[in-house]
Amino acid sequence: MKTLSSFLAAGVAAFLVASPASAQDAADLNDLEIAHVAYVADNIDIRYAHLALAISTNPAIHEFAKTMIRDHTAVNEQALALLDKLGAQAQDNFLSRTLLENADKLVDEMADLRGAEFDKRYAENELAYHRAVNDLVENAFIPNIENAEVKALFEAGLEIFKAHQGHAEMMVEKVSQ
Amino acid sequence: MSGRSRRSVLVGGAAAFAAALSGRGAYGHNGIDHSKEGAAHHTVTIERFKFVPAAIDAKVGDTVTWTNADIAPHTATAADGSWDTGTIRKGEAKSITVSAEMAPDYFCRFHPAMKGVLSVG
Numbered sequence: 332m333k334t335l336s337s338f339l340a341a342g343v344a345a346f347l348v349a350s351p352a353s354a355q356d357a358a359d360l361n362d363l364e365i366a367h368v369a370y371v372a373d374n375i376d377i378r379y380a381h382l383a384l385a386i387s388t389n390p391a392i393h394e395f396a397k398t399m400i401r402d403h404t405a406v407n408e409q410a411l412a413l414l415d416k417l418g419a420q421a422q423d424n425f426l427s428r429t430l431l432e433n434a435d436k437l438v439d440e441m442a443d444l445r446g447a448e449f450d451k452r453y454a455e456n457e458l459a460y461h462r463a464v465n466d467l468v469e470n471a472f473i474p475n476i477e478n479a480e481v482k483a484l485f486e487a488g489l490e491i492f493k494a495h496q497g498h499a500e501m502m503v504e505k506v507s508q
Numbered sequence: 509m510s511g512r513s514r515r516s517v518l519v520g521g522a523a524a525f526a527a528a529l530s531g532r533g534a535y536g537h538n539g540i541d542h543s544k545e546g547a548a549h550h551t552v553t554i555e556r557f558k559f560v561p562a563a564i565d566a567k568v569g570d571t572v573t574w575t576n577a578d579i580a581p582h583t584a585t586a587a588d589g590s591w592d593t594g595t596i597r598k599g600e601a602k603s604i605t606v607s608a609e610m611a612p613d614y615f616c617r618f619h620p621a622m623k624g625v626l627s628v629g
């Protein structure tokens with residue numbers, strides 16, 4: 332079990348962060364580090380959404396971006412409430428930092444695009460991003476989370492992000508027409 | 509792989525919140541309550557990005573209540589935009605009274621893949 336999930340996690344992490352296989356293993360993160368990665372991942376998608384609201388003039392992109400902000404904010408509120416209840420604080424770690432670095436680059440890149448070019452790039456990135464984060468949550472995080480309440484929250488979060496992945500697929504089709 | 513073992517930082521009690529998250533079965537499925545004379549009360553639970561039940565048969569004057577068991581906010585909105593519950597947050601419920609001209613097909617404005625049918629017969 333552990334070997335399989337570590338293997339999957341390493342693969343996912345390598346994809347997400349484009350780093351060599353010698354990188355630290357996402358499956359080694361503890362619950363509070365995992366919570367931090369999820370919080371950062373939520374905030375990154377909220378950032379992308381604000382960028383879309385600022386640049387795109389496509390109403391469907393705006394609706395999608397607002398849903399990303401609404402849902403990821405709701406999940407983060409639940410996560411903070413749970414950590415508060417547990418008297419714990421999320422812990423910064425290598426994966427959170429790498430995600431942020433990659434997001435900074437992507438935001439810079441997308442900020443230069445306009446019109447249909449931006450919409451297409453944003454929708455494709457939303458699809459790829461949710462897919463990658465969902466793989467990470469499903470295969471590396473959920474099997475390794477030890478606290479039952481944290482695990483339950485991640486399972487609920489995964490359902491939301493899978494719905495977003497499906498929604499992003501629809502958006503990609505829409506803006507590619 | 510690093511070989512260092514994962515630290516247990518949060519092993520502990522659990523049930524309440526997990527139960528709250530998964531306790532979605534608490535709402536009756538298609539529970540119809542005929543408490544007022546003639547008018548029925550229909551309940552729809554929004555859970556795991558689905559309207560449950562997805563289809564209801566109602567009569568003019570009935571009420572329909574949507575309760576959101578998800579963390580994500582949802583809506584129940586007519587496909588033609590003619591009626592709308594507005595935003596229903598986690599744990600909230602919104603009701604409408606069924607009228608003759610209501611369009612039956614509805615969806616969630618925030619998650620358009622979520623669809624339901626409210627037939628007025």
Ligand SMILES: [Cu+2]
Pocket residue numbers: 581582583616617618619622
């Ligand atoms: Cu919804």
